[in-house]
Amino acid sequence: MEKITITLPDGSTEVHQAGESVREILSSRCGDAIASAVAARVNGQMVDLSRPVLEDSSVELVYISSTEGLGVLRHSISHIMAQAVQDIFKGVKVTIGPSIEEGFYYDFEYANTFTPEDLEKIEARMREIVSADHPFVRLEMSRKEAAAFFEKKGESYKVELINDLPDDVTDVSLYTQGDFVDLCRGPHIPSTGMITAFKLLNVAGAYWRGNEKNRMLQRIYGTGFATQEELASYLTLMEEAKKRDHRRLGRELDLFQLNDEVGPGLIIFHPKGTLLRTIIEDWERKEHLKRGYDIVMGPQILKVDLWKKSGHFEHYRENMYFTEVDDQAYGIKPMNCLSHMLIYKSKIRSYRDLPLRYFELGTVHRHEKTGVLHGLMRARQFTQDDAHILCRPDQLNTEIRAIADFVDYAMGVFGFSYEVELSTRPNGSIGSDADWDLATEALKLALEDNAMTYDINEGDGAFYGPKIDFKLKDALGRKWQCATIQCDFALPERFDLSYIGADGEKHRPVMLHRVILGAIERFMGVLIEHYAGAFPVWLSPVQTSILTVTDSQIPHGEKVYSRLLEAGVRCERDFRNEKLGYKIREGQMQKVPYMLVVGDREVESGTVSPRERDGGKNLGSMSIDDFIAVVREKCDGFE
RNA sequence: GCCGAUGUAGCUCAGCCGGUAGAGCAACUGAUUCGUAAUCAGUAGGUCAGCGGUUCAAAUCCGCUCAUCGGCUCCA
The missing domain is CATH 3.30.980.10 (Threonyl-trna Synthetase; Chain A, domain 2)
Known part of the structure; x- marks a missing residue:
């Protein structure tokens, strides 16, 4: 019988008969442990414990405790x-x-x-x-x-x-x-x-x-x-997870509604939901301006001929809505790029003008199949934080890297980790092989230059170009696609975009499509579930609620209210004739970060007594200004 | 779009083998004026998703439509 050498996980070796099973080899050595092993790894390959080992091998047990x-x-x-x-x-x-x-x-x-x-x-x-x-x-x-x-x-x-x-x-x-x-x-x-x-x-x-x-x-x-x-x-x-469902929290926290009378996939934002959304959108505008983007706005409907020119009519028609105005066919926009192309074309551009970065909080409509609709996560009307960057080929790398950095920054601000995927050319796409290769390489190179690890998703690109997708991970470890960067040579070609180079000749710019949060609706849905509705102070639509102990403190409560509003603190009043415990319970369930208790003591000293949502701690009485400072500190660096 | 399940009050749900609807919470009204997670009492609230069929009689049985949920495919 042939002898073989077995290497164990601790690096030691043993000599065995060829043909002995993994179990036989390890039974004396591992004793009881083998009873709880489900399989083994022999030279890195997963096998049954009963598998005979025929040659010199490294052998280790695999337990249920491992993935x-x-x-x-x-x-x-x-x-x-x-x-x-x-x-x-x-x-x-x-x-x-x-x-x-x-x-x-x-x-x-x-x-x-x-x-x-x-x-x-x-x-x-x-x-x-x-x-x-x-x-x-x-x-x-x-x-x-x-x-x-x-x-x-x-x-x-x-x-x-x-x-x-x-x-x-x-x-x-x-x-x-x-x-x-x-x-x-x-x-x-x-x-x-x-x-x-x-x-x-x-x-x-x-x-x-x-x-x-x-x-x-x-x-x-x-x-x-x-x-x-x-x-x-x-x-x-x-x-x-069910309790965190954004559809449930959306109703409980009075953020939005989905109503059959309106239609599937269409969202009505209530005051608090609209406020949350506005906070996010304001943040976006500020961050984009900081990074050299120009904010633009295009119309909701554009003539069908323009959608034919762009290729959307041919490649994206099933997802589009159409309408007719004065005997003229129009397409309701499913993407924001067309207007941005026309802004570029409105002037002759010099190589010195580039890159141009057009940012639009663009509301789009897509006819999603009924079976895929899902609250805010998958709607038929949604708003993208969309931008199109027109640049020279030599600027591509810098621009892609800057976007990837932007995404990284944004994910940090909202408290998410993420994974990166690169998607390559799908079937039925437009553009030449050479351009696709160039674009794919550019994306890849930028990721590598930024030292980002990524997976490749073969054939999963958009019809006009390859893309990088960022999948963020929420508090429960679920993944959501939000940010994406898409490289596009086709649209500049179709719209005959050009810039005058240093050589005085016309050249074709390259275009990047990109979103950072993706769709505001989806992102809000993810945020709601991530935080289970208990938003950090800077995002909370209601940052504080003023609770009177009895009716007699209402005048002081009103004073506090107007002081806070003036200071820009988002504030609600709970002056109802209810016991304090009742109001606190309600404020807690509404996930208000600070409840300000106003009783006789506070009236007398002209103060408020904040109670923290997280932990239920009573901060003791403090002046209104001190409380404003507490809120401002929590929002510092975000707003 | 496909497969399956579900649809009763604002929400969560009960309603048996067909006999024209019920609870808790929320809401509203009144009383109470109260110090860190639910004060008490009363009132109101439903075309049982919609349409059609079977039946003396349908929330209940059957069909279609719509919507929602869980997936698949697709996707921000």
Whole structure:
């Protein structure tokens, strides 16, 4: 028997027989620990504990506590779910069932639909499979054999998957637990009995292979954890997320409404929502002016011919609204670029004039499909903090880097971290390959110059150019696309934009489309959920509320109110005939940062007693001016 | 747009096997004048999403439409 050398995580080595399984190799060494391992990593590759090791290798155990280990567990649960589903329902075909960030899913083809009651039945059957403690067994077959095997079972999706494997794949692996067999790369946990905590969550439709031209399958989502406690805390977190839902908070905090009588995807901003929005917009204008942008404004509707010229009519028509005025066809703008192009064209431009940066808080309309609408996050009318930068090719790098810095600054101000993605040329786009390459390279280079790490999203660019997307992460770790930078050679070409170079000849400028917060509506939605409605002082539409103890302090309360308004503090009065505790409770639920208690003591000394929302601390009585200073300090650097 | 679920008072929800609607909170009115998360009492509030069908009778059963929610595809 051949001997092999095994390197352990601590760097030590052992000699073993070739062909011993990972479990055999590590059992003496790791003792009890191996019982809680779900899989192993051999030379960096994830494998089953039962996998034989044939050559010199480094070997380590993978536990549920690691992200990968949890993924293995969840993936195994998805197999058990598939088994349970096929046990209970006849005529179900299996497709794919991966683990995902928060759990797992499995897609099935089934003539009937799964109901919530079915999920309970499936869960019950899964528990039986778990207690039967079936081992997960790996089988290897040639792809031909495997295809024939699944063909015979009528599992046509599996056959399709096998047939679509790259040509150089000769063998595939299958996993069985009990009498269930599935095509699968693995690895899996040793046996079904290892599972302690799982729950099926919901049923949803999903296209086969994510393509809307394909058949719609039924997807069952579930999740699993190492312990019941972790599962319970996950479910609690979901409840918390629900409480932060911006649609719910929007109503509770009286920020905005979505009304059926108005129409889907159309938002009415109430006074407080409008105030919040105005604060953000004022901040934007100031920050843009600081960075050398010019603020501009274009019309809401532009003639259809102009949209034909830009390419939007051809490439974006399904998302546009059209109208007619005096027998003339108009398109309602889904993007703000056209007016900006015409501003550029209104004069002859010199190379010395560039870059020109046109900024518009531009309201656009897009006909979004009904199924995607979602409160403020996905609306049919929204306002972008949009800008178009026209520059010389040699300025591209500096401009892109400056935008990336701007985004970085803005995310810091609002308290978000973010990730960066670069999206390349999609199908059906306009422009030459050379320009696309140039633009893509420019974006890439700027990111690298700024030392930003990024992922590449192949084929996900806009129809006119590649883009950098910034996905911000909120307090619950959810990601939202907000900022984007898009590089565009096509529109300057279509509009025949030019500048006079140092050589006295005409040259073509390059254009950057970019947003920092994205859509103000979406950004507000994200902010609401991020802060759970408890905005920092500088953003709070109501910064303070004055609470009288009894009616007799109303005159003093009014005085405080007008002093605060005058000082620019956003302020409300709660002079109702209610007990102080009642008013405080309400102010707390309305998430007002400071409540100013005004009782006889304050009247006498001409002061206020602020109570902090966060922590409920009573700051004691202070003069009105001192309180104004407290608010100003909290807003310092933002406004 | 696709798959599924849901739609009852401002909000959260109850309303069984069909017999013309109910609670809590909110609102309003009155009393109370109160010191850091809910004072008491009373009043009002519903074309049961809309339209059509079945039935002696529909919130309840059936169909269509609209909207919302969870996903898929798409996206700021």
